Amino acid sequence: MFGLPVLTSLFVFGGFVAAVVLAVGFGLRFRSTDDEWAVLGKPYRTTRRR
């Protein structure tokens, strides 16, 4: 792109474009109605009880 090798273009332009796409997707899907967020792992209470 613009005379740059493909690999360099991926880093120079691709990183920005990917970030913008991700940011738009995030903006459209973001939930601001509650204050929980997605987490990995079971909650402590469940883990402890098992």
Add this chain to the structure above:
Amino acid sequence: MSFGLSGAIAIVLYLSITVAIGLLAARRVNSMRDYMIAGNGFGKWLVSFGVVGTIVSGASLLGNVGSGYGTGYALYVMTMGFAFLGLTVAYLLLAKPMTVTARRHEVYTLPDLLALRYGDSTTVRVLSATGVVLGSFIYMVVQFVAMAWVGTTVFGWSQLASVAFGGAVVILYSLGGGIRSAIWTNLFQMILLAGFAVWIAVWGIREVGGLSALHEKLGAISPEYLEPWHSDGAFVWQNVLLYAFFIGFLAYAGVPHVNTKFFTIRNLEVIRWLPFISCFLYLFGIAAIWAGTSYRVLEDEGSVPVVNDPDSVLPTLIIDQFSPFVVGILCAAVLAAVMSTTDSFMLLSGAAIVRDILKQSIGVRMSDRREMLYTRIACVVLMVAAGALALNPPPFVMALMAVAWGALSAMLGPVVYLGMRWRRANTKGAIASLSAGILVGGVVAILNETVFQDSPLLSPWNVAALGVLASYVAHVVVSLATAPEPSKIFAHFRDEQPSPLDDDVHEEGAKAGGTAGSKTNSLPPAPSE
């Protein structure tokens, strides 16, 4: 350097506006919450400008131009190749948890957050606060060096006068208002800085005949300029790619001057378009790299003076090509970049010493107002110390700057990211993670820049990146190998509330009108706004 009356007017105008904004913002500061996190009161524009403004420092404005001139795209790929994604992912993963936590708990600093997350651990707090103070102090020294450059080169002042004047301005506009003054001035400073960076990049690209022509001519000088990394030397793939991925992507917001801005967010709706705005703002902020690559081509064509030092490309270009007023704007833009970073680090390190070490770790009792007063005193002491060191900076300070971001990311990134998004992460894992990050990303990196300069350990691999990897691995392995523990930051989650089938305690709560199972998770109002 001579920039005439119009140039002087540009600089005086910039300084006057900055101080005026800072002083105006200071009028609304009544508590430590206001001082450190602006009473959770900022919207998307202020937060975006605050985050990006603190990332794009004075050293990086000069450095971006110099890196384009000296390395082509290698340094860009190393430090920015994944940085847009890294910044976006940081918002995705951290903005909401940190906003909610700052609203529900008394969390003003990063060590506050980490201690709260990891069972009120004093060890976690002290380790993270020590890292914040050391990392911030190194950054402050380097920013003072940049201030000295502006003062001596532009005004013809002595180093002492340059450092004293620059430091006094930062203290004047940001000490009274804390983060509120810092971010309001960041807004103005970032507009100036980004506007200048874009303008000079466009100028350079047009001078060489467009972006494609620039790359064609740059490749003719040396094909390596167009490659993402070099076949030998400092920019081999083991250094460039590892840094880009681990520091720029997986631990980008480990640095406290970025992630603590999330505490200032007014409400969750503010977060929605923060990543989008910040991506473009960041692109504008670093656009000056294309002025550097253009200068390399123009130098080869004999259109501009030959330079010996990549860092002198920007000043040489401006003096040679533009009017005195533009020279004044350049100096104001460099000052803007320097000051927008210095104010953040000043506040972070002052608060880490007073709040995290003296008050929370050692147990010194102080009221809210006393804490604010002592934080201001600590800020001034640190600024004076950093300024004094910058008058004759020992070589190791500049070497430390080269590893500061990586070391902070390695040390703090994994404990923040995993802490917010992995409930199984526990205190022992966090201590192991902090220790691994300090050891590999900090100690080894510093030794490589000083003692082992001639034959660096783990060369040619990037040690800061290895520090991030070691820190993540240590956190996961130790957390899984030790007992899980609850954390206060997840206590409001619905699945943390007692369920109807769980136990007698819940039944009593239900009889008494308990709210388990219902939506109990709306945010409380911000305390001050």
